[in-house]
Amino acid sequence: MGLNRKDLLTIAALSADEIHLILTTAESLKEVGGRDIKKVPALRGKTVVNLFFEPSTRTRTSFELAAKRLSADVINFSPSTSSIVKGETLIDTARNIESMQADIIVLRHSSPGAADNLAGAVRSSVINAGDGWHEHPTQALLDLFTLKEKKGYIEGLTVVIVGDIAHSRVARSNILALTKLGAHVRVVAPPTMLPLLIEKLGVTVYYRFEEALIGADAIIMLRLQRERLGQALLPSIREYANLYCLTPERLQLAKPEAIVMHPGPMNRGVEISPSVADSAAAVILDQVSNGVSVRMALMYLLSGSA
Amino acid sequence: MKRTKETMTPESIVIRGGTVIDPGRFNGLADVLVQNGRVVEIGMPLLASLPEGPALRTIDATGLIVSPGFVDLHCHLREPGFEYKETIQSGAASAIAGGFTSICCMPNTQPVNDNESITDFILTKAKEAGTARVFPIGAITKKSEGEELADIGELIGAGCIAISDDGRPVMNSLVMRRAMEYAKAFGVPVVDHCEDLHLSCGGSMNEGIVSTQLGIPGIPHASEEVMVARNLSLAHLTGVHVHLAHLSTARSVELVRLAKKQGLPVSAEVCPHHFSVTEEAVRGYNSNAKMNPPLRTDPDVQALKDGLRDGTIDVIATDHAPHAIQEKQLEFDAAPFGIVGFETALPLTLRLVEEGVLSLEQALDKLAKSPANLFHLPAGSLDVGEAADVVIFDPKEEWVIDPDRFRSKSRNTPFGGWKVKGRVKQTIVGGRLVYEDR
Numbered sequence: 043m044g045l046n047r048k049d050l051l052t053i054a055a056l057s058a059d060e061i062h063l064i065l066t067t068a069e070s071l072k073e074v075g076g077r078d079i080k081k082v083p084a085l086r087g088k089t090v091v092n093l094f095f096e097p098s099t100r101t102r103t104s105f106e107l108a109a110k111r112l113s114a115d116v117i118n119f120s121p122s123t124s125s126i127v128k129g130e131t132l133i134d135t136a137r138n139i140e141s142m143q144a145d146i147i148v149l150r151h152s153s154p155g156a157a158d159n160l161a162g163a164v165r166s167s168v169i170n171a172g173d174g175w176h177e178h179p180t181q182a183l184l185d186l187f188t189l190k191e192k193k194g195y196i197e198g199l200t201v202v203i204v205g206d207i208a209h210s211r212v213a214r215s216n217i218l219a220l221t222k223l224g225a226h227v228r229v230v231a232p233p234t235m236l237p238l239l240i241e242k243l244g245v246t247v248y249y250r251f252e253e254a255l256i257g258a259d260a261i262i263m264l265r266l267q268r269e270r271l272g273q274a275l276l277p278s279i280r281e282y283a284n285l286y287c288l289t290p291e292r293l294q295l296a297k298p299e300a301i302v303m304h305p306g307p308m309n310r311g312v313e314i315s316p317s318v319a320d321s322a323a324a325v326i327l328d329q330v331s332n333g334v335s336v337r338m339a340l341m342y343l344l345s346g347s348a
Numbered sequence: 349m350k351r352t353k354e355t356m357t358p359e360s361i362v363i364r365g366g367t368v369i370d371p372g373r374f375n376g377l378a379d380v381l382v383q384n385g386r387v388v389e390i391g392m393p394l395l396a397s398l399p400e401g402p403a404l405r406t407i408d409a410t411g412l413i414v415s416p417g418f419v420d421l422h423c424h425l426r427e428p429g430f431e432y433k434e435t436i437q438s439g440a441a442s443a444i445a446g447g448f449t450s451i452c453c454m455p456n457t458q459p460v461n462d463n464e465s466i467t468d469f470i471l472t473k474a475k476e477a478g479t480a481r482v483f484p485i486g487a488i489t490k491k492s493e494g495e496e497l498a499d500i501g502e503l504i505g506a507g508c509i510a511i512s513d514d515g516r517p518v519m520n521s522l523v524m525r526r527a528m529e530y531a532k533a534f535g536v537p538v539v540d541h542c543e544d545l546h547l548s549c550g551g552s553m554n555e556g557i558v559s560t561q562l563g564i565p566g567i568p569h570a571s572e573e574v575m576v577a578r579n580l581s582l583a584h585l586t587g588v589h590v591h592l593a594h595l596s597t598a599r600s601v602e603l604v605r606l607a608k609k610q611g612l613p614v615s616a617e618v619c620p621h622h623f624s625v626t627e628e629a630v631r632g633y634n635s636n637a638k639m640n641p642p643l644r645t646d647p648d649v650q651a652l653k654d655g656l657r658d659g660t661i662d663v664i665a666t667d668h669a670p671h672a673i674q675e676k677q678l679e680f681d682a683a684p685f686g687i688v689g690f691e692t693a694l695p696l697t698l699r700l701v702e703e704g705v706l707s708l709e710q711a712l713d714k715l716a717k718s719p720a721n722l723f724h725l726p727a728g729s730l731d732v733g734e735a736a737d738v739v740i741f742d743p744k745e746e747w748v749i750d751p752d753r754f755r756s757k758s759r760n761t762p763f764g765g766w767k768v769k770g771r772v773k774q775t776i777v778g779g780r781l782v783y784e785d786r
Contacts, residue, residue, distance in 0.1 A: 131674065
């Protein structure tokens with residue numbers, strides 16, 4: 043059974059069954075990363091283009107590694123300027139790339155909906171690697187994978203997402219993915235960082251970190267973007283850290299076996315204290331290695347070779 | 349301050365057998381005789397002796413509505429500066445295809461219409477086009493930068509009929525106060541696009557559940573409402589007529605309703621798109637559903653309809669805002685705001701008639717008579733002796749909106765493919781047949 047779709051644009055469009063299929067496929071592909079020869083021929087002769095309009099090292103590298111482990115040819119294309127500046131539209135850029143017979147285009151773009159627009163304009167499969175504040179579906183899938191790996195199941199877990207929910211594609215995708223699989227999602231942030239009507243997405247809203255942590259099975263910390271300071275969202279980094287940094291003391295409020303996740307890159311001492319980041323509860327590096335397996339699974343399932 | 353219309357090529361036209369609706373004046377079956385650019389007689393039968401042969405054009409209006417030509421208080425003709433989107437010629441052609449015979453164009457051209465020479469240029473181009481009557485709206489501040497007042501007296505002298513910094517609204521309330529006080533001397537309305545640019549903060553759609561789901565920066569209802577409230581206070585302070593452009597929220601309507609009860613000199617307009625679709629139209633990142641103010645929610649749509657029904661909202665205006673295809677193909681947040689408005693306004697307004705929100709006569713009042721009266725334009729009436737600006741439309745004809753057939757240079761509309769009712773058959777400006785549906 044494969045994924046019966048051309049593109050992976052959002053978690054919103056996926057069914058729970060499709061998410062399970064991706065996770066199960068990723069489990070069986072994870073073993074490849076442990077081999078001496080870390081390669082399978084599944085995507086031999088296929089071309090994957092990483093089209094990144096925003097700077098990214100870890101996501102791009104993870105996709106590149108995933109494609110290479112499936113034996114695909116990989117091109118990295120990172121236009122330094124946006125299409126608006128250049129006068130070429132995203133669609134034109136992508137059609138150029140498609141003309142080079144790309145089978146899969148992995149897109150990272152600062153505009154919400156960029157992946158949707160692109161997918162409608164090209165025949166290649168499109169994987170959304172982050173579009174503005176909208177979605178980052180592969181991050182959510184690797185978070186689910188890690189959660190399932192550590193906890194054995196997802197349904198019924200209480201997961202707390204902490205930080206700038208309003209401006210976070212990671213938060214949006216995770217909220218959708220976790221609630222689809224039956225987890226209880228709590229979001230906690232200063233109200234300036236919560237988007238309007240967020241509770242309609244099926245989450246419970248908290249403002250006080252300590253209250254949100256009680257009984258938590260997992261905590262997802264979001265990176266604090268320092269440029270938000272200029273937008274009257276926060277008084278200071280110092281005050282944010284005082285109220286929302288995950289410290290060992292705060293972590294005590296969660297369940298004893300609770301795990302800590304972070305999509306990276308971390309601001310140590312801002313949203314997460316170094317002793318938590320380096321503790322046994324932190325599964326942040328597992329997330330990174332699982333990211334490769336999940337992206338392999340996706341490309342494999344989208345390529346139709348499943 | 350009524351202005352006289354220039355007389356265009358005279359032609360005798362008799363419009364036979366239509367239902368003539370001249371809002372507040374006449375509503376019934378009648379023939380209309382137009383001669384030398386003016387309405388000469390409305391009656392059944394006509395008493396005047398008609399010319400014979402080719403000197404007389406006969407229009408069979410059986411089953412059709414004969415109305416004063418529509419008057420649009422809010423459009424963007426893009427010339428000078430953005431001729432790739434629209435020219436005065438193409439914009440006027442689009443207007444008459446939608447039944448609009450008088451249109452007021454906003455000053456956000458390049459350069460901005462903040463001085464006599466731009467106003468002259470616009471009027472010259474409009475005269476060359478020779479179709480719809482074009483009434484320029486002058487800028488409030490130089491370059492619409494919101495700082496120094498434009499030469500408002502000069503603009504009015506050159507033919508501007510109102511002032512506005514539409515598109516770049518005046519944020520400084522003191523500057524707005526002074527502009528309103530200064531406008532008092534000329535008796536022209538001050539038009540404001542109500543938006544607190546700090547609150548809208550680069551947003552691209554209504555702030556609500558859809559923006560939260562799509563990850564699109566939102567424009568809150570409050571960004572409009574705080575400026576509506578400001579303008580109402582300034583109208584109270586100065587006693588000057590303020591006209592609130594394209595209201596989009598329920599609370600804006602409520603504020604205006606209260607202000608009217610208190611007798612403040614305020615009028616308000618609404619655009620067809622704001623009462624026809626909601627923020628849901630943005631799903632799929634449809635840049636043709638990107639406008640400013642943004643499409644709002646169901647309760648807002650309901651409130652706009654209530655406002656039209658009870659007279660809180662005086663006018664239906666199009667905010668005709670053409671943009672080139674390549675601009676609307678940009679990513680949603682990068683694409684410009686606005687849609688082509690002239691050619692879809694009538695059928696969208698007739699939906700309100702079908703729903704029972706307005707009677708047909710009330711709808712034509714909002715499209716023709718009321719806007720003309722508010723801006724003191726020589727239009728909006730079929731009274732004998734008035735210049736003959738007439739639209740003849742079939743209220744029942746069904747058609748499918750096809751942007752490729754727009755007369756406008758641009759194609760941006762969220763209504764493409766909509767099956768609608770109500771089609772303009774003929775448009776007459778100054779007694780001359782300038783548009784005929786074929």
